[in-house]
Amino acid sequence: MISFASFPTQTQNYGITKHHPDVQDDVNMDIVFDEEDLSSKRLTCPGEVLTSSQTFMRGHGTYVVDEEVISSVAGTIEKVNKLISVRAVRTRYNPEVGDLIVGRIAEVQPKRWKVDANSRQDAVLMLSSVNLPGGVQRRKLESDELQMRTFFEEGDLLVAEVQAFFADGAMSIHTRSLKYGKLRNGQLVVVPPVLIRRLKSHFVTLPCGVDLILGLNGYIWVSKHVKDNEQEGEEGFDAEAVYSNRNDAIDDATRSAIARVSNIIRTLATYFVPLTDAVLLEAYEWCVEQEGGVADVLQQDVGEALVAALNAPR
Structure with missing residues (x-):
């Protein structure tokens, strides 16, 4: 008999912000890169920390560990409002109508x-x-x-x-x-x-x-x-x-x-x-x-x- 196990869900602590003990609470240190860094950074590698999951939403090519958005592929960072994704460098063409x-x-x-x-x-x-x-x-x-x-x-x-x-x-x-x-x-x-x-x-x-x-x-x-x-x-x-x-x-x-x-x-x-x-x-x-x-x-x-x-x- 084959049994299917569901993937564990990512736990979320709403309203809780974790900082280093030496950092004051009024200083926002969650974001590893600010918005200018994200837009100017051209390439990223797998395992690289991009930003905080409390400030940005994860998109394709990323995953979340310990409230940090991490790149899962080598590619370019793309930011649309508060959505962060990574477009892989080496990938097959994904067609759209009219291309x-x-x-x-x-x-x-x-x-x-x-x-x-x-x-x-x-x-x-x-x-x-x-x-x-x-x-x-x-x-x-x-x-x-x-x-x-x-x-x-x-x-x-x-x-x-x-x-x-x-x-x-x-x-x-x-x-x-x-x-x-x-x-x-x-x-x-x-x-x-x-x-x-x-x-x-x-x-x-x-x-x-x-x-x-x-x-x-x-x-x-x-x-x-x-x-x-x-x-x-x-x-x-x-x-x-x-x-x-x-x-x-x-x-x-x-x-x-x-x-x-x-x-x-x-x-x-x-x-x-x-x-x-x-x-x-x-x-x-x-x-x-x-x-x-x-x-x-x-x-x-x-x-x-x-x-x-x-x-x-x-």
């Missing part, structure tokens, strides 16, 4: 594709959730199912939007807009998802002729600049160009710019710098001013100088 993601086709199944999106489960891209030749909103036919690999096949990269969730928690994504779909003419850079900040637009164009797609799942696509497509919303579109596997011709200057931006992203991720369009633009301008090589930013001394320059007071 922009970059993924890789992992498997082709009947009427759907399985997509690796750096999450706990593979995402699902239904055949009914993509644009097909002959009309954006037309019905999907049996012939379309037989030609699924002409649209996406194993190993293809794509940008999509989280549409909904299935009963098992897997996310359903779509590429109905022509700004989504197969990715070409660039390279993929993988960073921890916690470093990607939510922006007004995750499609970024740098002055050096490089386009960035900052996927909230930690996958960043760096490619040559492509002019805005004016065909969105029309019934007809160039399916051969949209689903082509062949890259366009890329000149040496653009290749160097793509490689430089990719190396900058890798360096900033190494030093756990949150990635936004403003930060990446400032970092690129700094690297150009140094007149160094494309790979110089990967050196430790150059990387430290870059991070110091970004953190310098303005």
